[in-house]
Amino acid sequence: MSFTLDSLLIEGTKVLSEAGVEEASLDARYLLFEAFHTDLTHFILDRFNAISEDELILNRIDQYRSMIEKRSQRIPLQQITGSREFMGLEFYVNEHVLIPRQDTETLVELILKDFKGSKPVVLDMCTGSGCIAISLTKLGLFECVTGVDISKEALSVARRNVEALLGTGGITLIESDLFEAIGPGQKFDVIVSNPPYIPTEIIKGLQPEVRDFEPMLALDGREDGLFFYRQLVLDGRRFLNPGGSVYFEIGYDQAEAVSGLFIDAGFAEIRVVKDAAGLDRVVCAVLK
Template identity: 75%
Template structure:
Protein backbone atom coordinates (compact mmCIF):
# COMPACT_ATOMS: atom_id res chain seq x y z
CA UNK A 1 0.00 0.00 0.00
CA UNK A 2 1.33 3.44 -0.94
CA UNK A 3 1.90 5.78 1.97
CA UNK A 4 -0.45 8.79 1.84
CA UNK A 5 -1.70 11.39 4.26
CA UNK A 6 -4.97 9.45 4.48
CA UNK A 7 -3.11 6.24 5.36
CA UNK A 8 -1.14 8.07 8.05
CA UNK A 9 -4.35 9.56 9.43
CA UNK A 10 -5.98 6.15 9.66
CA UNK A 11 -2.84 4.69 11.24
CA UNK A 12 -2.77 7.44 13.89
CA UNK A 13 -6.49 7.18 14.55
CA UNK A 14 -6.19 3.46 15.20
CA UNK A 15 -3.34 3.95 17.68
CA UNK A 16 -5.22 6.66 19.58
CA UNK A 17 -8.48 4.71 19.59
CA UNK A 18 -6.74 1.72 21.16
CA UNK A 19 -5.29 4.06 23.79
CA UNK A 20 -8.78 5.26 24.75
CA UNK A 21 -8.47 8.78 23.38
CA UNK A 22 -12.01 10.13 23.07
CA UNK A 23 -11.66 12.06 19.81
CA UNK A 24 -9.02 9.85 18.24
CA UNK A 25 -9.68 10.80 14.60
CA UNK A 26 -9.79 14.53 15.30
CA UNK A 27 -6.61 14.49 17.38
CA UNK A 28 -4.78 12.39 14.80
CA UNK A 29 -5.81 14.93 12.16
CA UNK A 30 -4.54 17.89 14.21
CA UNK A 31 -1.21 16.15 14.74
CA UNK A 32 -0.96 15.28 11.05
CA UNK A 33 -1.56 18.92 10.13
CA UNK A 34 1.07 19.96 12.67
CA UNK A 35 3.70 17.52 11.40
CA UNK A 36 3.13 18.27 7.71
CA UNK A 37 2.46 22.01 8.19
CA UNK A 38 -0.79 21.74 6.27
CA UNK A 39 -4.48 22.52 6.76
CA UNK A 40 -7.84 20.98 5.98
CA UNK A 41 -8.05 22.41 2.46
CA UNK A 42 -4.67 21.08 1.38
CA UNK A 43 -5.24 17.80 3.18
CA UNK A 44 -8.44 17.20 1.22
CA UNK A 45 -6.64 18.00 -2.02
CA UNK A 46 -3.54 15.89 -1.30
CA UNK A 47 -4.65 13.13 1.06
CA UNK A 48 -4.56 10.31 -1.50
CA UNK A 49 -1.36 11.33 -3.25
CA UNK A 50 1.59 9.02 -2.71
CA UNK A 51 4.15 10.43 -0.28
CA UNK A 52 7.84 10.07 -0.92
CA UNK A 53 9.05 8.45 2.29
CA UNK A 54 12.55 9.72 1.64
CA UNK A 55 11.51 13.34 1.15
CA UNK A 56 9.04 13.25 4.05
CA UNK A 57 11.03 11.09 6.48
CA UNK A 58 11.33 13.73 9.21
CA UNK A 59 7.64 14.70 8.95
CA UNK A 60 6.50 11.08 9.11
CA UNK A 61 8.80 10.40 12.05
CA UNK A 62 7.58 13.52 13.86
CA UNK A 63 3.93 12.59 13.28
CA UNK A 64 4.36 9.07 14.60
CA UNK A 65 6.26 10.36 17.63
CA UNK A 66 3.45 12.81 18.42
CA UNK A 67 0.86 10.06 18.02
CA UNK A 68 2.82 7.90 20.45
CA UNK A 69 2.99 10.80 22.92
CA UNK A 70 -0.75 11.45 22.60
CA UNK A 71 -1.44 7.74 23.14
CA UNK A 72 0.04 8.19 26.63
CA UNK A 73 -2.90 10.59 27.21
CA UNK A 74 -0.70 13.68 27.25
CA UNK A 75 -3.02 16.52 26.14
CA UNK A 76 -2.98 17.48 22.49
CA UNK A 77 -2.35 21.14 23.32
CA UNK A 78 0.74 20.30 25.35
CA UNK A 79 2.11 18.36 22.38
CA UNK A 80 1.51 21.16 19.88
CA UNK A 81 2.31 23.87 22.45
CA UNK A 82 -0.69 25.97 21.52
CA UNK A 83 -4.40 26.45 22.11
CA UNK A 84 -6.95 28.75 20.49
CA UNK A 85 -8.95 30.96 22.84
CA UNK A 86 -11.15 33.91 21.86
CA UNK A 87 -9.78 33.58 18.33
CA UNK A 88 -6.21 34.08 19.60
CA UNK A 89 -3.40 31.53 19.62
CA UNK A 90 -2.00 30.95 23.13
CA UNK A 91 1.19 29.16 24.10
CA UNK A 92 0.55 26.41 26.67
CA UNK A 93 2.66 23.86 28.48
CA UNK A 94 2.43 21.52 31.45
CA UNK A 95 2.57 24.43 33.91
CA UNK A 96 -0.74 26.02 32.93
CA UNK A 97 -4.35 24.97 32.67
CA UNK A 98 -5.32 24.57 29.03
CA UNK A 99 -7.79 27.37 28.18
CA UNK A 100 -11.36 26.12 27.80
CA UNK A 101 -14.20 27.49 25.73
CA UNK A 102 -16.22 27.77 28.96
CA UNK A 103 -13.93 30.59 30.09
CA UNK A 104 -14.75 32.60 26.96
CA UNK A 105 -18.14 33.26 28.61
CA UNK A 106 -16.41 35.34 31.28
CA UNK A 107 -14.21 37.23 28.83
CA UNK A 108 -17.09 37.98 26.45
CA UNK A 109 -19.19 39.30 29.34
CA UNK A 110 -16.50 41.70 30.57
CA UNK A 111 -15.77 42.89 27.02
CA UNK A 112 -19.47 43.58 26.48
CA UNK A 113 -20.07 45.35 29.78
CA UNK A 114 -16.93 47.52 29.56
CA UNK A 115 -16.96 48.26 25.85
CA UNK A 116 -15.41 51.65 25.15
CA UNK A 117 -14.10 51.95 28.72
CA UNK A 118 -10.63 51.42 30.17
CA UNK A 119 -11.12 49.81 33.60
CA UNK A 120 -8.24 48.82 35.85
CA UNK A 121 -8.48 45.02 35.78
CA UNK A 122 -7.02 42.39 38.09
CA UNK A 123 -6.89 38.82 36.77
CA UNK A 124 -6.37 36.53 39.74
CA UNK A 125 -5.01 33.01 39.09
CA UNK A 126 -4.04 34.05 35.55
CA UNK A 127 -2.43 30.74 34.48
CA UNK A 128 -1.70 31.02 30.76
CA UNK A 129 -2.88 34.62 30.85
CA UNK A 130 -5.75 33.81 28.50
CA UNK A 131 -8.24 36.06 30.32
CA UNK A 132 -5.88 38.99 30.94
CA UNK A 133 -4.34 38.94 27.46
CA UNK A 134 -7.70 38.52 25.71
CA UNK A 135 -9.14 41.51 27.57
CA UNK A 136 -6.09 43.61 26.71
CA UNK A 137 -6.05 42.59 23.03
CA UNK A 138 -9.77 42.51 22.28
CA UNK A 139 -10.97 45.21 24.68
CA UNK A 140 -8.02 47.54 24.44
CA UNK A 141 -7.75 47.47 28.23
CA UNK A 142 -4.40 49.04 29.07
CA UNK A 143 -4.42 48.70 32.86
CA UNK A 144 -4.38 44.97 33.47
CA UNK A 145 -2.61 43.19 36.33
CA UNK A 146 -2.24 39.40 36.15
CA UNK A 147 -1.42 37.37 39.28
CA UNK A 148 -0.47 33.75 39.86
CA UNK A 149 1.21 31.81 42.64
CA UNK A 150 3.18 29.77 40.08
CA UNK A 151 6.39 31.27 38.74
CA UNK A 152 6.30 28.86 35.77
CA UNK A 153 2.71 29.79 34.91
CA UNK A 154 3.66 33.47 34.93
CA UNK A 155 6.46 32.75 32.45
CA UNK A 156 3.89 31.26 30.06
CA UNK A 157 1.49 34.18 30.61
CA UNK A 158 4.26 36.70 29.95
CA UNK A 159 5.19 34.87 26.76
CA UNK A 160 1.58 35.09 25.59
CA UNK A 161 1.46 38.79 26.40
CA UNK A 162 4.65 39.39 24.44
CA UNK A 163 3.43 37.32 21.48
CA UNK A 164 0.01 38.93 21.28
CA UNK A 165 0.53 42.40 22.72
CA UNK A 166 4.18 43.34 22.88
CA UNK A 167 5.98 44.44 26.02
CA UNK A 168 4.59 46.55 28.84
CA UNK A 169 0.86 46.07 28.28
CA UNK A 170 0.19 43.87 31.32
CA UNK A 171 1.70 43.93 34.80
CA UNK A 172 2.51 40.48 36.18
CA UNK A 173 2.87 39.59 39.86
CA UNK A 174 3.79 36.36 41.64
CA UNK A 175 1.52 36.11 44.66
CA UNK A 176 -0.63 33.74 46.69
CA UNK A 177 -3.84 35.52 45.70
CA UNK A 178 -3.60 39.03 47.16
CA UNK A 179 -0.74 38.39 49.62
CA UNK A 180 1.92 40.31 47.69
CA UNK A 181 -0.26 43.12 46.31
CA UNK A 182 -0.24 46.66 47.69
CA UNK A 183 -3.53 47.35 49.44
CA UNK A 184 -3.63 50.95 48.29
CA UNK A 185 -4.01 49.79 44.70
CA UNK A 186 -7.68 49.54 43.75
CA UNK A 187 -9.22 47.89 40.71
CA UNK A 188 -12.46 48.51 38.84
CA UNK A 189 -12.81 44.86 37.83
CA UNK A 190 -11.50 41.66 39.40
CA UNK A 191 -11.77 38.51 37.29
CA UNK A 192 -10.76 34.98 38.20
CA UNK A 193 -10.94 31.40 37.04
CA UNK A 194 -9.65 29.84 40.27
CA UNK A 195 -9.15 26.15 41.05
CA UNK A 196 -12.67 24.90 41.84
CA UNK A 197 -12.74 21.12 41.53
CA UNK A 198 -13.28 19.31 44.88
CA UNK A 199 -10.24 17.21 45.73
CA UNK A 200 -12.17 13.93 45.79
CA UNK A 201 -13.48 14.54 42.25
CA UNK A 202 -10.05 14.97 40.68
CA UNK A 203 -9.19 11.27 40.82
CA UNK A 204 -12.13 10.50 38.52
CA UNK A 205 -11.19 13.01 35.82
CA UNK A 206 -9.86 12.05 32.39
CA UNK A 207 -6.14 11.13 32.50
CA UNK A 208 -5.33 14.15 30.32
CA UNK A 209 -6.54 16.45 33.08
CA UNK A 210 -5.81 14.39 36.20
CA UNK A 211 -2.28 13.35 35.30
CA UNK A 212 -0.95 16.13 33.08
CA UNK A 213 -2.54 19.47 33.95
CA UNK A 214 -1.18 21.34 37.00
CA UNK A 215 -2.85 20.31 40.26
CA UNK A 216 -2.40 23.89 41.48
CA UNK A 217 -4.87 25.01 38.82
CA UNK A 218 -7.43 22.27 39.52
CA UNK A 219 -7.72 21.57 43.23
CA UNK A 220 -10.32 23.70 44.99
CA UNK A 221 -9.76 21.78 48.24
CA UNK A 222 -12.36 19.65 50.04
CA UNK A 223 -15.56 21.27 48.76
CA UNK A 224 -14.16 23.20 45.78
CA UNK A 225 -14.94 26.55 47.41
CA UNK A 226 -11.65 27.32 49.17
CA UNK A 227 -10.52 29.98 46.70
CA UNK A 228 -13.96 31.56 46.39
CA UNK A 229 -14.01 32.11 50.15
CA UNK A 230 -10.70 33.91 49.96
CA UNK A 231 -11.62 35.83 46.83
CA UNK A 232 -14.91 37.05 48.28
CA UNK A 233 -13.26 38.14 51.50
CA UNK A 234 -9.99 39.57 50.22
CA UNK A 235 -11.30 41.25 47.06
CA UNK A 236 -13.00 43.89 49.20
CA UNK A 237 -9.67 45.55 50.03
CA UNK A 238 -8.61 45.81 46.39
CA UNK A 239 -11.77 46.88 44.58
CA UNK A 240 -13.24 50.31 44.08
CA UNK A 241 -16.67 51.00 45.51
CA UNK A 242 -18.99 50.19 42.64
CA UNK A 243 -16.41 47.87 41.11
CA UNK A 244 -17.34 44.43 39.82
CA UNK A 245 -16.08 40.88 40.21
CA UNK A 246 -16.48 38.12 37.63
CA UNK A 247 -15.66 34.58 38.78
CA UNK A 248 -15.84 31.43 36.69
CA UNK A 249 -17.55 28.61 38.60
CA UNK A 250 -18.36 24.93 38.31
CA UNK A 251 -21.83 24.14 36.97
CA UNK A 252 -23.17 23.38 40.47
CA UNK A 253 -21.50 26.16 42.47
CA UNK A 254 -23.63 29.21 41.64
CA UNK A 255 -25.66 29.23 44.85
CA UNK A 256 -22.66 28.66 47.11
CA UNK A 257 -20.45 31.31 45.48
CA UNK A 258 -23.32 33.79 45.38
CA UNK A 259 -23.79 33.29 49.11
CA UNK A 260 -20.12 33.93 49.79
CA UNK A 261 -20.19 37.17 47.82
CA UNK A 262 -23.43 38.31 49.46
CA UNK A 263 -21.97 37.69 52.91
CA UNK A 264 -18.89 39.72 51.96
CA UNK A 265 -20.96 42.77 51.08
CA UNK A 266 -21.40 42.35 47.33
CA UNK A 267 -24.74 43.09 45.66
CA UNK A 268 -26.36 42.88 42.23
CA UNK A 269 -25.31 39.24 42.01
CA UNK A 270 -25.94 37.60 38.64
CA UNK A 271 -25.41 34.10 37.29
CA UNK A 272 -24.38 33.82 33.64
CA UNK A 273 -24.75 30.59 31.70
CA UNK A 274 -22.27 29.26 29.12
CA UNK A 275 -23.03 28.14 25.56
CA UNK A 276 -24.15 24.74 26.87
CA UNK A 277 -26.70 26.35 29.19
CA UNK A 278 -24.75 25.61 32.37
CA UNK A 279 -24.07 28.11 35.15
CA UNK A 280 -20.56 29.40 34.41
CA UNK A 281 -19.94 32.91 35.79
CA UNK A 282 -20.97 34.68 38.98
CA UNK A 283 -20.65 38.45 38.85
CA UNK A 284 -21.40 41.04 41.51
CA UNK A 285 -20.90 44.69 42.48
CA UNK A 286 -19.05 45.88 45.57
CA UNK A 287 -21.03 48.56 47.41
Protein backbone atom coordinates in the same frame (compact mmCIF):
# COMPACT_ATOMS: atom_id res chain seq x y z
CA MET B 1 6.81 1.02 1.62
CA SER B 2 4.97 4.03 0.22
CA PHE B 3 2.81 6.22 2.40
CA THR B 4 -0.15 8.49 1.81
CA LEU B 5 -1.62 11.05 4.13
CA ASP B 6 -4.69 8.84 4.32
CA SER B 7 -2.71 5.77 5.37
CA LEU B 8 -0.91 7.77 8.04
CA LEU B 9 -4.23 9.09 9.33
CA ILE B 10 -5.62 5.57 9.54
CA GLU B 11 -2.48 4.41 11.35
CA GLY B 12 -2.62 7.24 13.88
CA THR B 13 -6.36 6.86 14.46
CA LYS B 14 -5.92 3.16 15.24
CA VAL B 15 -3.18 3.85 17.80
CA LEU B 16 -5.25 6.52 19.54
CA SER B 17 -8.44 4.44 19.49
CA GLU B 18 -6.64 1.54 21.14
CA ALA B 19 -5.36 3.96 23.79
CA GLY B 20 -8.91 5.05 24.62
CA VAL B 21 -8.67 8.58 23.23
CA GLU B 22 -12.26 9.77 22.75
CA GLU B 23 -11.84 11.74 19.54
CA ALA B 24 -9.12 9.54 18.05
CA SER B 25 -9.75 10.37 14.39
CA LEU B 26 -10.03 14.11 15.00
CA ASP B 27 -6.87 14.23 17.11
CA ALA B 28 -4.91 12.10 14.63
CA ARG B 29 -5.94 14.41 11.81
CA TYR B 30 -4.99 17.51 13.79
CA LEU B 31 -1.55 16.08 14.54
CA LEU B 32 -1.11 15.03 10.91
CA PHE B 33 -1.87 18.58 9.78
CA GLU B 34 0.59 19.90 12.37
CA ALA B 35 3.40 17.59 11.30
CA PHE B 36 2.90 18.15 7.56
CA HIS B 37 2.07 21.86 7.80
CA THR B 38 -1.13 21.33 5.83
CA ASP B 39 -4.84 22.00 6.18
CA LEU B 40 -8.13 20.28 5.44
CA THR B 41 -8.39 21.55 1.87
CA HIS B 42 -4.93 20.30 0.86
CA PHE B 43 -5.43 17.07 2.78
CA ILE B 44 -8.59 16.31 0.80
CA LEU B 45 -6.80 17.05 -2.46
CA ASP B 46 -3.66 15.05 -1.63
CA ARG B 47 -4.79 12.36 0.82
CA PHE B 48 -4.45 9.40 -1.57
CA ASN B 49 -1.29 10.55 -3.37
CA ALA B 50 1.92 8.67 -2.59
CA ILE B 51 4.24 10.75 -0.40
CA SER B 52 7.77 11.25 -1.60
CA GLU B 53 10.26 9.67 0.75
CA ASP B 54 12.93 12.34 0.87
CA GLU B 55 14.57 13.27 4.17
CA LEU B 56 12.17 16.12 4.92
CA ILE B 57 9.08 13.95 4.49
CA LEU B 58 10.56 11.08 6.50
CA ASN B 59 11.29 13.55 9.31
CA ARG B 60 7.67 14.70 9.21
CA ILE B 61 6.45 11.13 9.39
CA ASP B 62 8.69 10.55 12.41
CA GLN B 63 7.39 13.75 14.01
CA TYR B 64 3.80 12.67 13.41
CA ARG B 65 4.37 9.24 14.90
CA SER B 66 6.12 10.77 17.90
CA MET B 67 3.15 13.07 18.53
CA ILE B 68 0.72 10.17 18.13
CA GLU B 69 2.73 8.20 20.71
CA LYS B 70 2.53 11.11 23.16
CA ARG B 71 -1.20 11.48 22.60
CA SER B 72 -1.66 7.74 23.15
CA GLN B 73 -0.15 8.31 26.61
CA ARG B 74 -3.08 10.74 27.10
CA ILE B 75 -0.89 13.82 27.07
CA PRO B 76 -3.27 16.63 26.05
CA LEU B 77 -3.25 17.58 22.39
CA GLN B 78 -2.55 21.23 23.21
CA GLN B 79 0.52 20.34 25.28
CA ILE B 80 1.88 18.33 22.35
CA THR B 81 1.38 21.14 19.83
CA GLY B 82 2.15 23.88 22.37
CA SER B 83 -0.81 26.04 21.42
CA ARG B 84 -4.47 26.68 22.08
CA GLU B 85 -6.86 29.13 20.45
CA PHE B 86 -8.87 31.31 22.84
CA MET B 87 -11.01 34.31 21.91
CA GLY B 88 -9.60 34.08 18.38
CA LEU B 89 -6.02 34.41 19.68
CA GLU B 90 -3.31 31.74 19.67
CA PHE B 91 -1.83 31.08 23.11
CA TYR B 92 1.29 29.12 23.98
CA VAL B 93 0.59 26.44 26.61
CA ASN B 94 2.55 23.75 28.39
CA GLU B 95 2.23 21.46 31.41
CA HIS B 96 2.53 24.39 33.84
CA VAL B 97 -0.76 26.07 32.94
CA LEU B 98 -4.40 25.13 32.62
CA ILE B 99 -5.32 24.75 28.97
CA PRO B 100 -7.76 27.59 28.12
CA ARG B 101 -11.30 26.32 27.60
CA GLN B 102 -14.13 27.67 25.51
CA ASP B 103 -16.20 27.88 28.72
CA THR B 104 -13.89 30.65 29.94
CA GLU B 105 -14.69 32.75 26.88
CA THR B 106 -18.09 33.37 28.53
CA LEU B 107 -16.25 35.12 31.37
CA VAL B 108 -14.18 37.30 29.04
CA GLU B 109 -17.10 38.13 26.75
CA LEU B 110 -19.21 39.26 29.71
CA ILE B 111 -16.56 41.67 30.97
CA LEU B 112 -15.98 43.03 27.45
CA LYS B 113 -19.72 43.62 27.14
CA ASP B 114 -20.15 45.20 30.58
CA PHE B 115 -17.18 47.56 30.12
CA LYS B 116 -17.46 48.32 26.42
CA GLY B 117 -15.96 51.74 25.80
CA SER B 118 -14.52 51.90 29.32
CA LYS B 119 -10.97 51.62 30.61
CA PRO B 120 -11.31 49.71 33.89
CA VAL B 121 -8.30 48.86 36.04
CA VAL B 122 -8.35 45.06 36.07
CA LEU B 123 -6.83 42.37 38.28
CA ASP B 124 -6.76 38.85 36.84
CA MET B 125 -6.18 36.53 39.77
CA CYS B 126 -4.76 33.04 39.00
CA THR B 127 -3.81 34.24 35.53
CA GLY B 128 -2.12 31.01 34.35
CA SER B 129 -1.39 31.33 30.63
CA GLY B 130 -2.60 34.93 30.75
CA CYS B 131 -5.47 34.16 28.39
CA ILE B 132 -8.02 36.26 30.30
CA ALA B 133 -5.78 39.26 30.95
CA ILE B 134 -4.38 39.30 27.41
CA SER B 135 -7.79 38.91 25.78
CA LEU B 136 -9.21 41.80 27.79
CA THR B 137 -6.21 43.98 26.93
CA LYS B 138 -6.15 43.17 23.23
CA LEU B 139 -9.87 42.91 22.49
CA GLY B 140 -11.22 45.40 25.02
CA LEU B 141 -8.32 47.83 24.67
CA PHE B 142 -8.07 47.88 28.46
CA GLU B 143 -4.95 49.82 29.37
CA CYS B 144 -4.25 48.79 32.95
CA VAL B 145 -4.40 45.02 33.55
CA THR B 146 -2.49 43.04 36.19
CA GLY B 147 -2.12 39.26 36.13
CA VAL B 148 -1.28 37.38 39.32
CA ASP B 149 -0.23 33.78 39.86
CA ILE B 150 1.54 31.82 42.56
CA SER B 151 3.45 29.75 39.99
CA LYS B 152 6.73 31.04 38.54
CA GLU B 153 6.38 28.58 35.69
CA ALA B 154 2.87 29.77 34.84
CA LEU B 155 4.02 33.38 34.86
CA SER B 156 6.80 32.45 32.45
CA VAL B 157 4.15 31.12 30.06
CA ALA B 158 2.01 34.23 30.56
CA ARG B 159 5.02 36.44 29.88
CA ARG B 160 5.71 34.61 26.63
CA ASN B 161 2.10 35.09 25.56
CA VAL B 162 2.17 38.78 26.45
CA GLU B 163 5.26 39.29 24.31
CA ALA B 164 3.80 37.35 21.39
CA LEU B 165 0.34 38.93 21.42
CA LEU B 166 0.85 42.39 22.90
CA GLY B 167 4.52 43.22 22.54
CA THR B 168 6.16 45.11 25.38
CA GLY B 169 3.96 46.64 28.05
CA GLY B 170 0.23 46.37 28.45
CA ILE B 171 0.09 43.90 31.33
CA THR B 172 1.81 43.75 34.70
CA LEU B 173 2.57 40.22 35.92
CA ILE B 174 3.07 39.54 39.63
CA GLU B 175 4.08 36.39 41.48
CA SER B 176 1.84 36.21 44.52
CA ASP B 177 -0.16 33.84 46.70
CA LEU B 178 -3.51 35.50 45.94
CA PHE B 179 -3.34 39.11 47.27
CA GLU B 180 -0.19 38.63 49.33
CA ALA B 181 2.12 40.67 47.07
CA ILE B 182 -0.48 43.26 46.04
CA GLY B 183 0.26 46.65 47.57
CA PRO B 184 -2.31 47.71 50.21
CA GLY B 185 -2.97 50.93 48.34
CA GLN B 186 -3.67 49.30 44.98
CA LYS B 187 -7.28 49.47 43.86
CA PHE B 188 -9.06 47.86 40.93
CA ASP B 189 -12.35 48.40 39.15
CA VAL B 190 -12.59 44.72 38.21
CA ILE B 191 -11.27 41.55 39.81
CA VAL B 192 -11.65 38.53 37.56
CA SER B 193 -10.65 34.96 38.29
CA ASN B 194 -10.90 31.43 37.02
CA PRO B 195 -9.57 29.89 40.24
CA PRO B 196 -9.09 26.21 41.09
CA TYR B 197 -12.64 25.04 41.82
CA ILE B 198 -12.78 21.26 41.48
CA PRO B 199 -13.26 19.42 44.81
CA THR B 200 -10.22 17.29 45.59
CA GLU B 201 -12.09 13.98 45.53
CA ILE B 202 -13.64 14.74 42.14
CA ILE B 203 -10.23 15.19 40.52
CA LYS B 204 -9.52 11.48 40.89
CA GLY B 205 -12.35 10.68 38.47
CA LEU B 206 -11.39 13.16 35.75
CA GLN B 207 -10.04 12.15 32.36
CA PRO B 208 -6.31 11.27 32.41
CA GLU B 209 -5.57 14.29 30.20
CA VAL B 210 -6.72 16.58 33.00
CA ARG B 211 -5.98 14.54 36.11
CA ASP B 212 -2.46 13.48 35.17
CA PHE B 213 -1.14 16.27 32.97
CA GLU B 214 -2.68 19.61 33.91
CA PRO B 215 -1.26 21.40 36.97
CA MET B 216 -2.92 20.42 40.23
CA LEU B 217 -2.42 23.99 41.45
CA ALA B 218 -4.89 25.13 38.79
CA LEU B 219 -7.46 22.42 39.49
CA ASP B 220 -7.74 21.68 43.19
CA GLY B 221 -10.33 23.80 44.96
CA ARG B 222 -9.84 21.84 48.19
CA GLU B 223 -12.49 19.79 49.96
CA ASP B 224 -15.65 21.49 48.68
CA GLY B 225 -14.19 23.38 45.70
CA LEU B 226 -14.93 26.75 47.33
CA PHE B 227 -11.66 27.46 49.15
CA PHE B 228 -10.36 30.07 46.70
CA TYR B 229 -13.73 31.74 46.19
CA ARG B 230 -13.91 32.38 49.96
CA GLN B 231 -10.45 33.92 49.97
CA LEU B 232 -11.07 36.00 46.86
CA VAL B 233 -14.41 37.36 48.06
CA LEU B 234 -13.28 38.25 51.57
CA ASP B 235 -9.85 39.66 50.71
CA GLY B 236 -10.89 41.16 47.40
CA ARG B 237 -13.07 43.79 49.03
CA ARG B 238 -9.96 45.67 50.22
CA PHE B 239 -8.64 46.00 46.68
CA LEU B 240 -11.80 47.15 44.93
CA ASN B 241 -12.73 50.72 44.17
CA PRO B 242 -16.23 51.71 45.34
CA GLY B 243 -18.68 50.18 42.92
CA GLY B 244 -16.02 47.73 41.72
CA SER B 245 -17.02 44.40 40.21
CA VAL B 246 -15.91 40.80 40.70
CA TYR B 247 -16.27 38.11 38.02
CA PHE B 248 -15.69 34.41 38.73
CA GLU B 249 -15.80 31.38 36.51
CA ILE B 250 -17.55 28.57 38.41
CA GLY B 251 -18.33 24.90 38.10
CA TYR B 252 -21.79 24.12 36.70
CA ASP B 253 -23.17 23.31 40.19
CA GLN B 254 -21.56 26.13 42.21
CA ALA B 255 -23.73 29.14 41.38
CA GLU B 256 -25.78 29.07 44.56
CA ALA B 257 -22.81 28.55 46.86
CA VAL B 258 -20.67 31.28 45.27
CA SER B 259 -23.62 33.69 45.16
CA GLY B 260 -24.08 33.04 48.87
CA LEU B 261 -20.47 34.03 49.52
CA PHE B 262 -21.08 37.36 47.78
CA ILE B 263 -24.27 37.96 49.74
CA ASP B 264 -22.56 37.23 53.06
CA ALA B 265 -19.72 39.63 52.17
CA GLY B 266 -22.12 42.49 51.41
CA PHE B 267 -21.94 42.51 47.60
CA ALA B 268 -24.91 43.53 45.48
CA GLU B 269 -26.19 43.10 41.91
CA ILE B 270 -25.29 39.42 41.90
CA ARG B 271 -25.72 37.72 38.52
CA VAL B 272 -25.33 34.17 37.30
CA VAL B 273 -24.51 33.84 33.59
CA LYS B 274 -24.74 30.65 31.56
CA ASP B 275 -22.26 29.42 28.96
CA ALA B 276 -23.00 28.37 25.38
CA ALA B 277 -24.06 24.92 26.60
CA GLY B 278 -26.66 26.45 28.93
CA LEU B 279 -24.73 25.67 32.12
CA ASP B 280 -24.08 28.14 34.92
CA ARG B 281 -20.57 29.42 34.23
CA VAL B 282 -20.04 32.90 35.71
CA VAL B 283 -21.08 34.59 38.92
CA CYS B 284 -20.46 38.32 39.17
CA ALA B 285 -21.24 40.96 41.78
CA VAL B 286 -20.70 44.62 42.62
CA LEU B 287 -19.21 46.04 45.81
CA LYS B 288 -21.69 48.34 47.50
